[in-house]
Amino acid sequence: MTNAITRLFNITYPLVQAGMVWTSGWKLASAVSNAGGLGMIGSGSMYPNVLREHIIKCKAATNKPFAVNIPLMYPDIEKHIEIIIQEGVKIVFTSAGNPSSYTSILKEKGITVAHVVSSSKFALKAESSGCDAVVAEGFEAGGHNGREETTTMVLVPAVVEAVKIPVIAAGGIATGRQMLSAMVLGANGVQIGTRFAATEEASCHRGFKQMIVDSREGDTLLSLKKLVPVRLLKNNFFIKVREAELRGASESELTEILGRARAKKGMFEGDLDEGELEIGQVSALVKDVRPAASVVEEIMREFAVALENPLFDTPKTII
Amino acid sequence: MTNAITRLFNITYPLVQAGMVWTSGWKLASAVSNAGGLGMIGSGSMYPNVLREHIIKCKAATNKPFAVNIPLMYPDIEKHIEIIIQEGVKIVFTSAGNPSSYTSILKEKGITVAHVVSSSKFALKAESSGCDAVVAEGFEAGGHNGREETTTMVLVPAVVEAVKIPVIAAGGIATGRQMLSAMVLGANGVQIGTRFAATEEASCHRGFKQMIVDSREGDTLLSLKKLVPVRLLKNNFFIKVREAELRGASESELTEILGRARAKKGMFEGDLDEGELEIGQVSALVKDVRPAASVVEEIMREFAVALENPLFDTPKTII
Numbered sequence: 001m002t003n004a005i006t007r008l009f010n011i012t013y014p015l016v017q018a019g020m021v022w023t024s025g026w027k028l029a030s031a032v033s034n035a036g037g038l039g040m041i042g043s044g045s046m047y048p049n050v051l052r053e054h055i056i057k058c059k060a061a062t063n064k065p066f067a068v069n070i071p072l073m074y075p076d077i078e079k080h081i082e083i084i085i086q087e088g089v090k091i092v093f094t095s096a097g098n099p100s101s102y103t104s105i106l107k108e109k110g111i112t113v114a115h116v117v118s119s120s121k122f123a124l125k126a127e128s129s130g131c132d133a134v135v136a137e138g139f140e141a142g143g144h145n146g147r148e149e150t151t152t153m154v155l156v157p158a159v160v161e162a163v164k165i166p167v168i169a170a171g172g173i174a175t176g177r178q179m180l181s182a183m184v185l186g187a188n189g190v191q192i193g194t195r196f197a198a199t200e201e202a203s204c205h206r207g208f209k210q211m212i213v214d215s216r217e218g219d220t221l222l223s224l225k226k227l228v229p230v231r232l233l234k235n236n237f238f239i240k241v242r243e244a245e246l247r248g249a250s251e252s253e254l255t256e257i258l259g260r261a262r263a264k265k266g267m268f269e270g271d272l273d274e275g276e277l278e279i280g281q282v283s284a285l286v287k288d289v290r291p292a293a294s295v296v297e298e299i300m301r302e303f304a305v306a307l308e309n310p311l312f313d314t315p316k317t318i319i
Numbered sequence: 320m321t322n323a324i325t326r327l328f329n330i331t332y333p334l335v336q337a338g339m340v341w342t343s344g345w346k347l348a349s350a351v352s353n354a355g356g357l358g359m360i361g362s363g364s365m366y367p368n369v370l371r372e373h374i375i376k377c378k379a380a381t382n383k384p385f386a387v388n389i390p391l392m393y394p395d396i397e398k399h400i401e402i403i404i405q406e407g408v409k410i411v412f413t414s415a416g417n418p419s420s421y422t423s424i425l426k427e428k429g430i431t432v433a434h435v436v437s438s439s440k441f442a443l444k445a446e447s448s449g450c451d452a453v454v455a456e457g458f459e460a461g462g463h464n465g466r467e468e469t470t471t472m473v474l475v476p477a478v479v480e481a482v483k484i485p486v487i488a489a490g491g492i493a494t495g496r497q498m499l500s501a502m503v504l505g506a507n508g509v510q511i512g513t514r515f516a517a518t519e520e521a522s523c524h525r526g527f528k529q530m531i532v533d534s535r536e537g538d539t540l541l542s543l544k545k546l547v548p549v550r551l552l553k554n555n556f557f558i559k560v561r562e563a564e565l566r567g568a569s570e571s572e573l574t575e576i577l578g579r580a581r582a583k584k585g586m587f588e589g590d591l592d593e594g595e596l597e598i599g600q601v602s603a604l605v606k607d608v609r610p611a612a613s614v615v616e617e618i619m620r621e622f623a624v625a626l627e628n629p630l631f632d633t634p635k636t637i638i
Binding site: 119139181218249284 | 439440457467471474476477503536603625
């Protein structure tokens, strides 16, 4: 299939693998790109030299387009941008910050830029900053999230109505039916994180992958709203945060509880009790760890079936 | 169209108007039923004699099926059940409580019973209690809500997978595209509240209807989580609740701030500053107050168009 998103990124399917800290390195990104989606290196947990290494390895592992995700609040962002330009990366997804700062610099170098937003207000800002597309990411998504808590079902139509550039839906999407559901809302493609964290190529810890598989509805909650809201998988660390929040703990107390390098501890080193585990609500629907290519294939097979028969129990064209 | 839900309720469209306190009396319910959906009287804000009056008037105003919604935590529930049986109501939607208590009593009288749930665990409970259908209501919905905060995009597939009885999706649905989107996830129909609150026949205050029309993304937030979580439209009362919650206010303090009859004050009497205003996130997409029949017609027209062309920008059958 071709549409605004497949053409923009020159990919086979309008399916983007989200950049995820400690999870999406060159192995996952190249596997997804080779399978016809858009793979993405998540630079938020990488030192500049590590990012460069991942880009070089990704270029060697695929001749298909891939992207790099840059959280705009990353402290070493200037170096990341420099490396991305030096290494000839063609697609960048920015997130968690103001797109007006870096979009024009990237665009001048011929880089295609998409920006992740949690509201149509931010989507309009991204559009006027020159972004080529926006990712409309709902409340149910993993990791850092917006303060307005607008869900994918409401956010996607709002963003589609607000902007003229293509819209990629994110948050709560792990299956082909969910992909079609999001595109029915007007999105031109989807960005999927959680489902790809539970793949063999994901660089997060094996124990974390198993926790994703084992997790059920209600096992994640948007937390740390007084700092930057982040959707956490429930564990001992979560319980500590929760207790503090319920008694009205201050920003500084929460910052202290969070401490440093806790995401690495949890997602990369596999301390499943005391680490910070970021994942989306849809982890409840993820049932196995498998190769990324097989995830892409299954989603697109299910998407095709759903497109042929959008309603489960009803023959079409009966209205 | 016919499917499991149109057959179950003997209605034209698989579109249910949600029971809403101070908002859905006989006028709204009969208007929606006459337009081919399933109208519903919301009994949660009615004294027993008021409920009886609404049922009698609804029967006079339509010969189509309509339903009554009963929150199972309502103090006078026994009387409500008695009236429903006496007046020959054929369809009941229960919510906010344990379905095992009353489902069999209603079923014995030949009443069709649906129960509103916020998780697949509760959906299984409803199924095993003998309910004929479940409403899977996501986090984005207005009014009282589940503690797990699972959104429509994630909840609906989870519930569809868990139960064999038909599933009605609710939360974040106000347009025909959103209706199709929810049904692509496996729902057999949808329940729509917010959009019907902004109709001429809704019994809520005109000023509240205008606030729904004027509201934008981020103008509602799930609140009072230490009591029963409820999605509130932001106003002075909301700000007081919010301040208290951020400093960790106790249950009893929040109960005191809430006080008594605050929903009536806001939604019915039109005290838009100090009243409790319950509405869904999708109010951001509602742009006018109009007759309920025209809402049903527009949604079903948009649904039909969307079904013919599920993807906005892409011709079908291209995979």
